[in-house]
Amino acid sequence: MKKIKIQPLLVSLLSCQAALAEIQLPKLLSEGAILQRNQPVKLWGKSDTTEEVKILLNQQVIATTLASNGSWQYRMKAQTAGGPHCLTFEASNKLEICNIYFGDLWLASGQSNMDLTVSRIKYYFPGEFSKINFPQIRQFSVSKGQSFDGPMDEINGGSWMPAQPSYIDEFSAVAYFFAKNIHRLENVPVGIVKNAVGGSKAQGWISNEALRNFPDDYKQAELLADDKYLQDIKKADEKKIKDWYRDLNKRxxxxxxxxxxxxxxxxxxxxxxxxxxxxxxxxxxxxxxxxxxxxxxxxxxxxxxxxxxxxxxxxxxxxxxxxxxxxxxxxxxxxxxxxxxxxxxxxxxxxxxxxxxxxxxxxxxxxxxxxxxxxxxxxxxxxxxxxxxxxxxxxxxxxxxxxxTEPMPEKKFLEHLAPTGYYNAMQAPLKNLKFKGVLWYQGESNVGSPDSYANLMGVLINNWRELFNQPNLPFLNVQLANFLEPSTRPQESQWAEIRQAQLETLNIPSTALIVTIDVGEWNDIHPIDKRTVGNRLALAAQNLVYNKLDVIHSGPIFKCYQRDENTITLHFNHVGEGLMAGEQGQVNHIAIKAGDSEYHWQVGQLTQNNTVEISNVDNSGPLSIRYGWADNPETANLYNTEGLPASPFQSSEECN
Structure with a gap:
C-alpha cells in the first residue's frame, strides 16, 4: 500500500481547524456559578463545527446535543437547591466547571446607586465585612459595555465571586444586603448578577425595537447604529476634552x-x-x-x-x-x-x-x-x-x-445617556438565564424628563420579561431617595414626578415599590445607607416572590380621599398594623390645591380608623393632594407601625 505523506503545512492547518472546532462556554457558565433552582435551566455555548456535545452532571451523562450553525444548547431539567456540582462538556475538547450551586438568581440592575460597591460604604458598618464568610452568596459583575448595532451574544467579561473578604469590596452594596437576608431566610444559595452602569438612563436598558414608541430615543439609536458616525463623534469629543485639559494644565x-x-x-x-x-x-x-x-x-x-x-x-x-x-x-x-x-x-x-x-x-x-x-x-x-x-x-x-478656564466643553456623545446600548451589550447576552426576580434602582438620570418615565418603565419591564421568557418575572423597584436642600414652601419637583412615575409601576402585575424617602442625604446623590434599601427589598421579595403574605413589605400607599363639608379624609392601602406619624399623630408635608389655586400646606391628623384627616379644606371644587412632594421632603413623617414610610404621591382620586 502506498504511504501518504502529510506535509507539515497540512498538519498545521488541521491543527488550527481542530482548535477552531473546540466548544466554548459563555462567561456566565463558569466556575462558581449559581443557577436558578426549581426551573429548567438552559446550558449553551459555541462551536465552529457540527459535532455532538455530551453533557455530564457530576460525571453522569444527562444529555447529548448537536452543535450546529456555530452554537449548541440544552435545556436541563429543574434541579433542587444545593451543591457543589460539576458540569462537564465533551466534544472534540473537554470543559469542566465545578463549584456550581443551584439556588436563587437575582438580577441587580440600574444606575450608580445599584452599581455602588461595598468598598464605598463598608467604613460605616463596622463589623459587617471584616470577617464576612458567605460562600453561597455570589455575585457575577457584568463588564460594562455598549453596542448600537444589535444585541450581542456574549458579554465582554465577568466572573463569579463569593461574599468573602477577598471579593466583597466589589459587590453591589444594595444587592449584598438583600442577598444576605434572602440567604438567611430561605436557606438557599443566592446569586446576584450585577448589571448596572452609573449615570445610565432607562432608555439605555431597552431594546431598539421596544423604543419605537419613543421617537426621539429611537431616532438617536438609529443614528448611533452607524459606526462611522459614532466613531467620528467620539474622536471629536476626545480631542476637545484632551485639548481642554492640556491647555488648563499648561496654564x-x-x-x-x-x-x-x-x-x-x-x-x-x-x-x-x-x-x-x-x-x-x-x-x-x-x-x-x-x-x-x-x-x-x-x-x-x-x-x-x-x-x-x-x-x-x-x-x-x-x-x-x-x-x-x-x-x-x-x-x-x-x-x-x-x-x-x-x-x-x-x-x-x-x-x-x-x-x-x-x-x-x-x-x-x-x-x-x-x-x-x-x-x-x-x-x-x-x-x-x-x-x-x-x-x-x-x-x-x-x-x-x-x-x-472656560467650562469644560460638553460632549456630543454622552454614553451613559444613550439609548439601547447597554441592553445590547450587557442585557441581551443574559437571555438564556432564568432569574428569581429583578432588583432595579434607577431614575436619577431621567429626572430631567419625568413625563415619559412611567411609560418607559412599563416598556422596560415587559421588554425584559420577553427577553427571559418569564412573563411574570418579579420586578422590585427602588423609589428615588430624598436629595438636595429641603424647601420650606410647596414646590414643583421633577424628583417628585419621577417618584410618582415609580409609584405607578405598581399597576403592572408582579411588581413592588421600595420607598426610600427617609434614607437619602441632602448633599449626596449616593446615600450611604444601602443596608436599609437592601433590607426593604428583601421584605418585598418575601411577600411578592416567596409567597409569605403575612410579611408587611410596603409602607402606606395612597388609595383615595373622601370629602365631608370642609374636611377630607385620606385612605391608604398597606397600613400594616396601623399608621404612625409625628407627635400626637400629626402628619406633615401635605399640600392641597383647590381648583386653580396654588398648593398650600395642610396638616393631617391620624384617626383611629388608620386614615389621615385634614380640616379647613376648601371643598368647593376639584382637589389635588400631594404628600412628600419635593426634592427632599425632610418633614414627611407618615409610616406604618412596621416602620415603612408612605410613598410620596400626587392624586385627585376621590373615593366612590
Whole structure:
C-alpha cells in the first residue's frame, strides 16, 4: 500500500481547524456559578463545527446535543437547591466547571446607586465585612459595555465571586444586603448578577425595537447604529476634552516651575515650604455659590497647616476630605497621597507612615472645577485620623488661583445617556438565564424628563420579561431617595414626578415599590445607607416572590380621599398594623390645591380608623393632594407601625 505523506503545512492547518472546532462556554457558565433552582435551566455555548456535545452532571451523562450553525444548547431539567456540582462538556475538547450551586438568581440592575460597591460604604458598618464568610452568596459583575448595532451574544467579561473578604469590596452594596437576608431566610444559595452602569438612563436598558414608541430615543439609536458616525463623534469629543485639559494644565501656575521662577517663588505650590503669605483665606467646607468664587472654573490650590506631636512620627493615617467638586489631587508635606477624577466618590486617602512629622504638616489640595459651582461639600467628614485620634480639618484654609478656564466643553456623545446600548451589550447576552426576580434602582438620570418615565418603565419591564421568557418575572423597584436642600414652601419637583412615575409601576402585575424617602442625604446623590434599601427589598421579595403574605413589605400607599363639608379624609392601602406619624399623630408635608389655586400646606391628623384627616379644606371644587412632594421632603413623617414610610404621591382620586 502506498504511504501518504502529510506535509507539515497540512498538519498545521488541521491543527488550527481542530482548535477552531473546540466548544466554548459563555462567561456566565463558569466556575462558581449559581443557577436558578426549581426551573429548567438552559446550558449553551459555541462551536465552529457540527459535532455532538455530551453533557455530564457530576460525571453522569444527562444529555447529548448537536452543535450546529456555530452554537449548541440544552435545556436541563429543574434541579433542587444545593451543591457543589460539576458540569462537564465533551466534544472534540473537554470543559469542566465545578463549584456550581443551584439556588436563587437575582438580577441587580440600574444606575450608580445599584452599581455602588461595598468598598464605598463598608467604613460605616463596622463589623459587617471584616470577617464576612458567605460562600453561597455570589455575585457575577457584568463588564460594562455598549453596542448600537444589535444585541450581542456574549458579554465582554465577568466572573463569579463569593461574599468573602477577598471579593466583597466589589459587590453591589444594595444587592449584598438583600442577598444576605434572602440567604438567611430561605436557606438557599443566592446569586446576584450585577448589571448596572452609573449615570445610565432607562432608555439605555431597552431594546431598539421596544423604543419605537419613543421617537426621539429611537431616532438617536438609529443614528448611533452607524459606526462611522459614532466613531467620528467620539474622536471629536476626545480631542476637545484632551485639548481642554492640556491647555488648563499648561496654564496652572501651581505646577509651572518655569513660570513661577519669574515671580515670587520658584517652588511648586504643593511644596511644604512654599511662602503662602499672599494667599487668601477661606472657610471650609462650603460650596462656592454665594462668594467670590461662585463663577470660578479652573484650578484652585488650597492649603492648611496642622501641628502634630512627636507621636505622629512613623504613623500611618487616614485623610477624609468629604466630597469635593469636581476633581482633586492631594498632597501632605509635598508628597502625593491621592486623587479623584470626579465629584461623587467620598475622599478617603491612606497616608503612608513616612509622611507625617512632628510640628507643622501642610495639606495641599489641587482642586479642578469643570463646570457649575466647585467646593467642599458641607456636612461631610473632614479630618485626619491617626490611630484613634481625629484632627479636625474644617475651618480656615488658604487658597490661590492656579488657572482660569472656560467650562469644560460638553460632549456630543454622552454614553451613559444613550439609548439601547447597554441592553445590547450587557442585557441581551443574559437571555438564556432564568432569574428569581429583578432588583432595579434607577431614575436619577431621567429626572430631567419625568413625563415619559412611567411609560418607559412599563416598556422596560415587559421588554425584559420577553427577553427571559418569564412573563411574570418579579420586578422590585427602588423609589428615588430624598436629595438636595429641603424647601420650606410647596414646590414643583421633577424628583417628585419621577417618584410618582415609580409609584405607578405598581399597576403592572408582579411588581413592588421600595420607598426610600427617609434614607437619602441632602448633599449626596449616593446615600450611604444601602443596608436599609437592601433590607426593604428583601421584605418585598418575601411577600411578592416567596409567597409569605403575612410579611408587611410596603409602607402606606395612597388609595383615595373622601370629602365631608370642609374636611377630607385620606385612605391608604398597606397600613400594616396601623399608621404612625409625628407627635400626637400629626402628619406633615401635605399640600392641597383647590381648583386653580396654588398648593398650600395642610396638616393631617391620624384617626383611629388608620386614615389621615385634614380640616379647613376648601371643598368647593376639584382637589389635588400631594404628600412628600419635593426634592427632599425632610418633614414627611407618615409610616406604618412596621416602620415603612408612605410613598410620596400626587392624586385627585376621590373615593366612590
Amino acid at each position: 496652572d501656575a501651581g505646577l509651572d516651575k518655569k513660570r513661577t521662577i519669574l515671580g515670587k517663588t520658584s517652588q511648586l505650590w504643593y511644596e511644604p515650604l512654599l511662602d503662602d503669605s499672599d494667599w487668601q483665606e477661606i472657610s471650609l467646607p462650603q460650596l462656592w455659590e454665594n462668594n467670590e468664587l461662585s463663577s470660578f472654573k479652573g484650578i484652585i490650590w488650597l492649603r492648611k497647616t496642622i501641628r502634630l506631636s512627636s507621636s505622629a512620627i512613623g504613623q500611618a493615617a487616614i485623610l477624609r476630605l468629604g466630597n469635593i467638586v469636581d476633581a482633586d489631587t492631594v498632597y501632605i508635606n509635598g508628597k502625593r497621597v491621592g486623587s479623584t477624577s470626579y465629584k461623587y466618590p467620598p475622599r478617603r486617602y491612606l497616608v503612608d507612615s513616612s509622611i507625617l512629622q512632628e510640628g507643622d504638616n501642610v495639606i495641599t489640595v489641587r482642586l479642578q472645577v469643570n463646570s457649575g459651582n466647585g467646593g467642599f461639600v458641607p456636612e461631610k467628614p473632614y479630618w485626619l485620623q491617626i490611630r484613634k485620634n481625629r484632627i479636625k480639618l474644617s475651618g480656615e484654609w488658604k487658597y490661590k488661583i492656579g488657572a482660569y
